[in-house]
Amino acid sequence: xxxxxxxxxxxxxxxxxxxxxxxxxxxxxxxxxxxxxxxxxxxxxxxxxxxxxxxxxxxxxxxxxxxxxxxxxxxxxxxxxxxxxxxxxxxxxxxxxxxxxxxxxxxxxxxxxxxxxxxxxxxxxxxxxxxxxxxxxxxxxxxxxxxxxxxxxxxxxxxxxxxxxxxxxxxxxxxxxxxxxxxxxxxxxxxxxxxxxxxxxxxxxxxxxxxxxxxxxxxxxxxxxxxxxxxxxxxxxxxxxxxxxxxxxxxxxxxxxxxxxxxxxxxxxxxxxxxxxxxxxxxxxxxxxxxxxxxxxxxxxxxxxxxxxxxxxxxxxxxxxxxxxxxxxxxxxxxxxxxxxxxxxxxxxxxxxxxxxxxxxxxxxxxxxxxxxxxxxxxxxxxxxxxxxxxxxxxxxxxxxxxxxxxxxxxxxxxxxxxx
DNA sequence: TCTGGGGTCCTAGGGCGA
DNA sequence: TCTGTCGCCCTAGGACCC
Numbered sequence: 001x002x003x004x005x006x007x008x009x010x011x012x013x014x015x016x017x018x019x020x021x022x023x024x025x026x027x028x029x030x031x032x033x034x035x036x037x038x039x040x041x042x043x044x045x046x047x048x049x050x051x052x053x054x055x056x057x058x059x060x061x062x063x064x065x066x067x068x069x070x071x072x073x074x075x076x077x078x079x080x081x082x083x084x085x086x087x088x089x090x091x092x093x094x095x096x097x098x099x100x101x102x103x104x105x106x107x108x109x110x111x112x113x114x115x116x117x118x119x120x121x122x123x124x125x126x127x128x129x130x131x132x133x134x135x136x137x138x139x140x141x142x143x144x145x146x147x148x149x150x151x152x153x154x155x156x157x158x159x160x161x162x163x164x165x166x167x168x169x170x171x172x173x174x175x176x177x178x179x180x181x182x183x184x185x186x187x188x189x190x191x192x193x194x195x196x197x198x199x200x201x202x203x204x205x206x207x208x209x210x211x212x213x214x215x216x217x218x219x220x221x222x223x224x225x226x227x228x229x230x231x232x233x234x235x236x237x238x239x240x241x242x243x244x245x246x247x248x249x250x251x252x253x254x255x256x257x258x259x260x261x262x263x264x265x266x267x268x269x270x271x272x273x274x275x276x277x278x279x280x281x282x283x284x285x286x287x288x289x290x291x292x293x294x295x296x297x298x299x300x301x302x303x304x305x306x307x308x309x310x311x312x313x314x315x316x317x318x319x320x321x322x323x324x325x326x327x328x329x330x331x332x333x334x335x336x337x338x339x340x341x342x343x344x345x346x347x348x349x350x351x352x353x354x355x356x357x358x359x360x361x362x363x364x365x366x367x368x369x370x371x372x373x374x375x376x377x378x379x380x381x382x383x384x385x386x387x388x389x390x391x392x393x394x395x396x397x398x399x400x401x402x403x404x405x406x407x408x409x410x411x412x413x414x415x416x417x418x419x420x
Numbered sequence: 421t422c423t424g425g426g427g428t429c430c431t432a433g434g435g436c437g438a
Numbered sequence: 439t440c441t442g443t444c445g446c447c448c449t450a451g452g453a454c455c456c
Contacts, residue, residue: 031424054423099456187454218430246426295423
């Protein structure tokens with residue numbers, strides 16, 4: 001048996017933990033630069049605010065309905081997530097942290113346990129210790145536990161937010177209930193094609209022939225079908241190092257000069273290098289891209305990228321920044337207004353088994369320099385030590401007009417309670 | 421004026437050597 | 439020497455996830 005534990009409206013719930021006055025009120029959390037809606041409380045969902053809604057288009061609706069908006073505060077969400085995950089790890093021998101707000105638990109060998117009661121106890125403990133409400137679904141396969149979770153979330157009164165699919169009858173009923181576009185692994189394109197072929201729900205989907213599914217949805221679709229039929233294909237996956245690491249941002253304004261972009265690219269490259277060092281790996285390829293604003297059809301468009309194969313594997317901020325700048329110089333074309341750029345490091349290998357190059361290798365002095373920089377930054381926080389080209393004056397600012405304090409990770413932003 | 425960011429996996433198709 | 443075939447590797451692009 002697998003359990004899927006999913007935090008309800010996670011980012012919005014995190015904000016509410018420290019603002020209990022917002023319980024029962026519509027809350028939305030916005031993406032970086034306060035661009036799109038990326039999380040909504042149930043009350044906000046009832047106002048028909050869609051996921052991904054551009055905030056500026058919905059400002060009027062927010063004002064009219066007293067919607068509380070928050071800029072994304074990933075320091076807070078990340079910390080709250082690790083608290084939830086650490087509680088989960090006390091309940092099952094194998095836990096797979098699937099995303100910031102959900103985890104699969106493997107309950108093999110728990111056949112004699114009352115899973116519904118276990119689920120309720122998990123839910124109660126997480127709510128008491130973190131203030132985050134969760135929904136829990138149990139089933140024989142991961143894909144079915146996703147559906148069980150959905151049922152738990154959709155019918156909290158009837159299920160107490162815990163639902164177990166433990167019979168064929170319940171499985172069939174659940175499959176017939178879930179519309180095809182809501183099935184895990186079926187996105188927009190596939191659901192359109194499936195609907196064109198008369199598939200309305202997950203039950204219709206498992207009636208399709210293996211051949212058709214393989215041809216139209218590849219082996220991934222076929223695996224999904226088996227999972228929905230109750231055949232266990234997917235297992236708990238252990239944490240692995242990332243295969244690519246990206247740092248990309250949209251800008252607060254449009255950039256026109258190479259110098260402006262250089263500063264951003266160095267900062268992005270440095271951030272990627274830091275993440276590489278954090279997981280003790282090096283990269284062998286760096287990609288740099290720059291984009292104009294594709295929403296502005298009145299302006300000339302330019303989307304270019306450069307892929308740089310490195311002569312040697314490295315995780316030095318200085319070296320990766322240097323290669324990234326080389327890439328930027330290749331792709332930069334004067335005369336355009338750039339809105340977004342990014343650095344992606346790929347072809348990642350473990351730090352301790354990097355192939356040395358006969359002629360050229362990473363500067364050995366960088367290793368100790370980077371270790372020292374990481375150590376200082378970890379101790380004082382907020383990336384105080386950076387490359388000179390990185391914008392030490394912090395001219396560049398992300399739009400974050402509704403940012404909440406980092407209650408749980410910064411001592412000077414801790415919650416204060418006033419008494420009369 | 422204002423529309424996010426960070427990932428993974430799979431397949432098709434081309435190049436290339438055996 | 440030429441041609442066909444197979445398998446491997448690489449890349450770009452598409453689809454999905456949160």
